[in-house]
Amino acid sequence: xxxxxxxxxxxxxxxxxxxxxxxxxxxxxxxxxxxxxxxxxxxxxxxxxxxxxxxxxxxxxxxxxxxxxxxxxxxxxxxxxxxxxxxxxxxxxxxxxxxxxxxxxxxxxxxxxxxxxxxxxxxxxxxxxxxxxxxxxxxxxxxxxxxxxxxxxxxxxxxxxxxxxxxxxxxxxxxxxxxxxxxxxxxxxxxxxxxxxxxxxxxxxxxxxxxxxxxxx
Amino acid sequence: xxxxxxxxxxxxxxxxxxxxxxxxxxxxxxxxxxxxxxxxxxxxxxxxxx
Numbered sequence: 001x002x003x004x005x006x007x008x009x010x011x012x013x014x015x016x017x018x019x020x021x022x023x024x025x026x027x028x029x030x031x032x033x034x035x036x037x038x039x040x041x042x043x044x045x046x047x048x049x050x051x052x053x054x055x056x057x058x059x060x061x062x063x064x065x066x067x068x069x070x071x072x073x074x075x076x077x078x079x080x081x082x083x084x085x086x087x088x089x090x091x092x093x094x095x096x097x098x099x100x101x102x103x104x105x106x107x108x109x110x111x112x113x114x115x116x117x118x119x120x121x122x123x124x125x126x127x128x129x130x131x132x133x134x135x136x137x138x139x140x141x142x143x144x145x146x147x148x149x150x151x152x153x154x155x156x157x158x159x160x161x162x163x164x165x166x167x168x169x170x171x172x173x174x175x176x177x178x179x180x181x182x183x184x185x186x187x188x189x190x191x192x193x194x195x196x197x198x199x200x201x202x203x204x205x206x207x208x209x210x211x212x213x214x215x216x217x
Numbered sequence: 218x219x220x221x222x223x224x225x226x227x228x229x230x231x232x233x234x235x236x237x238x239x240x241x242x243x244x245x246x247x248x249x250x251x252x253x254x255x256x257x258x259x260x261x262x263x264x265x266x267x
Contacts, residue, residue, distance in 0.1 A: 100239070
Protein backbone atom coordinates (compact mmCIF):
# COMPACT_ATOMS: atom_id res chain seq x y z
CA UNK A 1 0.00 0.00 0.00
CA UNK A 2 1.33 3.44 -0.92
CA UNK A 3 2.10 5.53 2.11
CA UNK A 4 2.70 9.23 2.46
CA UNK A 5 4.30 11.28 5.21
CA UNK A 6 1.79 12.65 7.64
CA UNK A 7 3.11 14.01 10.93
CA UNK A 8 6.77 13.74 11.88
CA UNK A 9 7.67 10.13 12.51
CA UNK A 10 4.33 8.78 11.34
CA UNK A 11 2.85 7.80 8.01
CA UNK A 12 -0.67 7.41 6.70
CA UNK A 13 -1.85 5.49 3.66
CA UNK A 14 -2.83 7.66 0.64
CA UNK A 15 -6.18 5.89 0.46
CA UNK A 16 -6.71 6.64 4.13
CA UNK A 17 -10.21 6.93 5.53
CA UNK A 18 -9.03 10.00 7.41
CA UNK A 19 -11.14 12.85 5.99
CA UNK A 20 -8.64 15.48 7.11
CA UNK A 21 -5.88 13.78 5.09
CA UNK A 22 -8.08 13.36 2.04
CA UNK A 23 -9.22 16.99 2.30
CA UNK A 24 -5.61 18.22 2.61
CA UNK A 25 -4.53 16.14 -0.37
CA UNK A 26 -7.47 17.46 -2.44
CA UNK A 27 -6.55 21.06 -1.54
CA UNK A 28 -2.89 20.39 -2.44
CA UNK A 29 -3.99 18.92 -5.80
CA UNK A 30 -6.50 21.59 -6.80
CA UNK A 31 -5.28 24.72 -5.04
CA UNK A 32 -1.54 24.79 -4.36
CA UNK A 33 -0.27 27.93 -2.62
CA UNK A 34 1.46 29.25 -5.77
CA UNK A 35 -2.00 29.43 -7.38
CA UNK A 36 -3.66 30.92 -4.32
CA UNK A 37 -1.04 33.64 -3.80
CA UNK A 38 0.77 33.96 -7.15
CA UNK A 39 3.72 36.30 -7.64
CA UNK A 40 3.51 36.13 -11.45
CA UNK A 41 0.57 36.67 -13.80
CA UNK A 42 0.09 35.85 -17.49
CA UNK A 43 1.13 38.67 -19.88
CA UNK A 44 -2.48 39.29 -20.97
CA UNK A 45 -3.44 40.29 -17.39
CA UNK A 46 -1.59 43.57 -18.07
CA UNK A 47 -4.77 45.59 -18.62
CA UNK A 48 -6.83 47.91 -16.41
CA UNK A 49 -9.88 45.77 -17.17
CA UNK A 50 -8.55 43.19 -14.69
CA UNK A 51 -8.49 45.83 -11.95
CA UNK A 52 -12.30 46.12 -11.81
CA UNK A 53 -12.69 42.85 -9.88
CA UNK A 54 -10.21 43.75 -7.17
CA UNK A 55 -11.68 47.26 -6.80
CA UNK A 56 -15.06 45.57 -6.24
CA UNK A 57 -13.51 43.49 -3.45
CA UNK A 58 -11.90 46.62 -1.94
CA UNK A 59 -15.29 48.36 -1.98
CA UNK A 60 -16.87 45.30 -0.31
CA UNK A 61 -14.28 45.51 2.49
CA UNK A 62 -15.28 49.15 3.10
CA UNK A 63 -18.97 48.21 3.00
CA UNK A 64 -18.46 45.50 5.64
CA UNK A 65 -16.20 47.60 7.90
CA UNK A 66 -18.49 50.67 7.84
CA UNK A 67 -21.53 48.37 8.28
CA UNK A 68 -20.01 46.80 11.41
CA UNK A 69 -19.49 50.30 12.88
CA UNK A 70 -23.09 51.29 12.04
CA UNK A 71 -24.49 48.10 13.59
CA UNK A 72 -22.65 48.82 16.86
CA UNK A 73 -24.12 52.30 17.35
CA UNK A 74 -27.57 52.07 15.73
CA UNK A 75 -30.01 54.31 13.81
CA UNK A 76 -30.12 57.17 16.35
CA UNK A 77 -26.35 57.57 16.03
CA UNK A 78 -26.11 57.35 12.26
CA UNK A 79 -28.83 60.02 11.85
CA UNK A 80 -27.97 62.49 14.63
CA UNK A 81 -24.22 62.58 15.15
CA UNK A 82 -21.57 63.91 12.80
CA UNK A 83 -19.50 60.73 13.07
CA UNK A 84 -22.64 58.66 12.52
CA UNK A 85 -23.55 60.55 9.36
CA UNK A 86 -19.96 60.16 8.16
CA UNK A 87 -20.06 56.37 8.57
CA UNK A 88 -23.56 56.27 7.08
CA UNK A 89 -22.22 58.09 4.01
CA UNK A 90 -19.13 55.88 3.92
CA UNK A 91 -21.41 52.80 3.90
CA UNK A 92 -23.70 54.26 1.21
CA UNK A 93 -20.97 55.45 -1.17
CA UNK A 94 -18.84 52.31 -0.84
CA UNK A 95 -21.97 50.36 -1.84
CA UNK A 96 -22.32 52.62 -4.92
CA UNK A 97 -18.67 51.90 -5.83
CA UNK A 98 -19.19 48.18 -5.14
CA UNK A 99 -22.06 48.01 -7.64
CA UNK A 100 -20.41 50.27 -10.24
CA UNK A 101 -17.21 48.21 -10.30
CA UNK A 102 -19.08 44.91 -10.09
CA UNK A 103 -20.99 45.86 -13.26
CA UNK A 104 -17.75 47.02 -14.96
CA UNK A 105 -16.17 43.66 -13.98
CA UNK A 106 -19.27 41.94 -15.43
CA UNK A 107 -18.91 43.84 -18.73
CA UNK A 108 -15.22 42.95 -18.92
CA UNK A 109 -15.84 39.26 -18.26
CA UNK A 110 -18.81 39.17 -20.66
CA UNK A 111 -16.81 40.58 -23.59
CA UNK A 112 -13.84 38.26 -22.94
CA UNK A 113 -16.27 35.31 -22.45
CA UNK A 114 -14.84 34.60 -19.01
CA UNK A 115 -16.87 31.38 -18.69
CA UNK A 116 -14.66 29.48 -21.20
CA UNK A 117 -12.43 26.48 -20.46
CA UNK A 118 -14.22 25.09 -17.42
CA UNK A 119 -15.03 28.42 -15.78
CA UNK A 120 -18.84 28.23 -16.10
CA UNK A 121 -19.31 27.69 -12.36
CA UNK A 122 -17.15 30.76 -11.61
CA UNK A 123 -19.34 32.84 -13.94
CA UNK A 124 -22.57 31.47 -12.43
CA UNK A 125 -21.41 32.15 -8.88
CA UNK A 126 -20.71 35.72 -10.03
CA UNK A 127 -24.31 35.92 -11.29
CA UNK A 128 -25.58 34.68 -7.90
CA UNK A 129 -23.36 37.23 -6.08
CA UNK A 130 -24.93 39.97 -8.22
CA UNK A 131 -28.47 38.80 -7.34
CA UNK A 132 -27.75 38.41 -3.60
CA UNK A 133 -26.03 41.83 -3.58
CA UNK A 134 -29.15 43.46 -5.03
CA UNK A 135 -31.24 41.83 -2.28
CA UNK A 136 -28.72 43.02 0.33
CA UNK A 137 -28.82 46.57 -1.01
CA UNK A 138 -32.64 46.47 -1.07
CA UNK A 139 -32.85 45.43 2.59
CA UNK A 140 -30.28 48.15 3.32
CA UNK A 141 -32.49 50.84 1.79
CA UNK A 142 -35.35 49.48 3.93
CA UNK A 143 -33.17 49.65 7.08
CA UNK A 144 -32.28 53.34 6.83
CA UNK A 145 -34.95 54.36 9.38
CA UNK A 146 -36.01 57.47 7.46
CA UNK A 147 -38.83 58.58 5.14
CA UNK A 148 -37.01 57.14 2.12
CA UNK A 149 -37.08 53.68 3.73
CA UNK A 150 -40.79 54.05 4.51
CA UNK A 151 -41.55 55.17 0.95
CA UNK A 152 -39.68 52.17 -0.51
CA UNK A 153 -41.32 49.73 1.93
CA UNK A 154 -44.85 51.00 1.31
CA UNK A 155 -44.37 50.74 -2.45
CA UNK A 156 -42.51 47.41 -2.40
CA UNK A 157 -45.03 45.55 -0.20
CA UNK A 158 -47.52 45.25 -3.07
CA UNK A 159 -44.91 43.68 -5.34
CA UNK A 160 -43.94 41.20 -2.59
CA UNK A 161 -47.58 40.29 -1.95
CA UNK A 162 -48.26 39.95 -5.68
CA UNK A 163 -45.28 37.57 -5.90
CA UNK A 164 -46.72 35.54 -3.02
CA UNK A 165 -43.78 36.05 -0.66
CA UNK A 166 -45.19 38.89 1.43
CA UNK A 167 -45.82 36.61 4.41
CA UNK A 168 -42.20 35.42 4.50
CA UNK A 169 -40.48 38.62 3.35
CA UNK A 170 -42.33 41.51 5.01
CA UNK A 171 -40.72 44.75 3.82
CA UNK A 172 -42.69 46.70 6.45
CA UNK A 173 -41.00 44.72 9.23
CA UNK A 174 -37.86 46.67 10.11
CA UNK A 175 -36.53 43.94 12.41
CA UNK A 176 -36.73 41.30 9.69
CA UNK A 177 -35.19 43.53 7.00
CA UNK A 178 -32.42 44.76 9.34
CA UNK A 179 -31.65 41.21 10.49
CA UNK A 180 -31.39 39.98 6.91
CA UNK A 181 -29.32 43.02 5.93
CA UNK A 182 -26.67 42.81 8.65
CA UNK A 183 -26.48 39.04 9.19
CA UNK A 184 -27.72 36.51 6.65
CA UNK A 185 -27.21 38.35 3.36
CA UNK A 186 -23.72 39.80 4.06
CA UNK A 187 -22.52 36.37 5.20
CA UNK A 188 -23.94 34.94 1.96
CA UNK A 189 -22.23 37.58 -0.20
CA UNK A 190 -18.91 37.14 1.62
CA UNK A 191 -18.90 33.33 1.35
CA UNK A 192 -19.81 33.49 -2.34
CA UNK A 193 -17.13 36.12 -3.04
CA UNK A 194 -14.48 33.96 -1.30
CA UNK A 195 -15.64 30.95 -3.34
CA UNK A 196 -15.55 33.06 -6.54
CA UNK A 197 -11.97 34.19 -5.84
CA UNK A 198 -10.79 30.66 -4.95
CA UNK A 199 -12.29 29.37 -8.23
CA UNK A 200 -10.56 32.14 -10.21
CA UNK A 201 -7.25 31.27 -8.52
CA UNK A 202 -7.75 27.54 -9.13
CA UNK A 203 -8.23 27.90 -12.90
CA UNK A 204 -6.21 31.05 -13.46
CA UNK A 205 -7.34 33.99 -15.58
CA UNK A 206 -9.05 33.01 -18.84
CA UNK A 207 -6.92 33.36 -21.98
CA UNK A 208 -7.89 36.07 -24.50
CA UNK A 209 -10.03 35.04 -27.46
CA UNK A 210 -7.80 34.39 -30.49
CA UNK A 211 -8.88 36.74 -33.33
CA UNK A 212 -7.80 34.05 -35.84
CA UNK A 213 -9.99 31.42 -34.19
CA UNK A 214 -8.70 28.34 -32.44
CA UNK A 215 -6.81 28.23 -29.19
CA UNK A 216 -3.86 30.47 -28.38
CA UNK A 217 -0.67 28.67 -27.40
CA UNK B 218 -32.95 69.78 -2.76
CA UNK B 219 -36.70 69.32 -3.13
CA UNK B 220 -36.73 69.99 -6.87
CA UNK B 221 -37.34 66.82 -8.90
CA UNK B 222 -34.52 65.92 -11.23
CA UNK B 223 -34.68 66.07 -15.03
CA UNK B 224 -35.92 62.93 -16.77
CA UNK B 225 -35.18 61.92 -20.35
CA UNK B 226 -37.89 60.14 -22.27
CA UNK B 227 -37.21 58.40 -25.59
CA UNK B 228 -39.99 56.01 -26.59
CA UNK B 229 -40.16 53.31 -23.92
CA UNK B 230 -36.92 54.51 -22.28
CA UNK B 231 -37.36 56.74 -19.24
CA UNK B 232 -34.23 57.59 -17.27
CA UNK B 233 -33.23 60.29 -14.78
CA UNK B 234 -30.25 62.52 -15.44
CA UNK B 235 -28.25 61.23 -12.41
CA UNK B 236 -28.69 57.62 -13.54
CA UNK B 237 -27.76 58.53 -17.11
CA UNK B 238 -24.62 60.32 -15.86
CA UNK B 239 -23.57 57.28 -13.79
CA UNK B 240 -24.05 54.90 -16.75
CA UNK B 241 -22.24 57.32 -19.09
CA UNK B 242 -19.36 57.59 -16.59
CA UNK B 243 -19.14 53.78 -16.39
CA UNK B 244 -18.96 53.48 -20.18
CA UNK B 245 -16.19 56.12 -20.29
CA UNK B 246 -14.28 54.35 -17.47
CA UNK B 247 -14.61 51.02 -19.30
CA UNK B 248 -13.24 52.56 -22.52
CA UNK B 249 -10.32 54.13 -20.62
CA UNK B 250 -9.54 50.75 -19.01
CA UNK B 251 -9.42 49.13 -22.45
CA UNK B 252 -7.06 51.61 -24.05
CA UNK B 253 -5.00 53.17 -21.24
CA UNK B 254 -1.48 51.70 -21.07
CA UNK B 255 -0.90 49.39 -18.12
CA UNK B 256 2.44 49.49 -16.29
CA UNK B 257 3.95 46.06 -16.90
CA UNK B 258 5.33 44.13 -13.97
CA UNK B 259 8.78 42.53 -14.07
CA UNK B 260 7.48 39.06 -13.34
CA UNK B 261 4.84 38.85 -16.08
CA UNK B 262 4.36 35.26 -17.15
CA UNK B 263 3.39 33.99 -20.58
CA UNK B 264 0.80 31.42 -19.59
CA UNK B 265 -2.00 30.64 -17.22
CA UNK B 266 -1.93 28.44 -14.15
CA UNK B 267 -1.02 24.92 -15.12
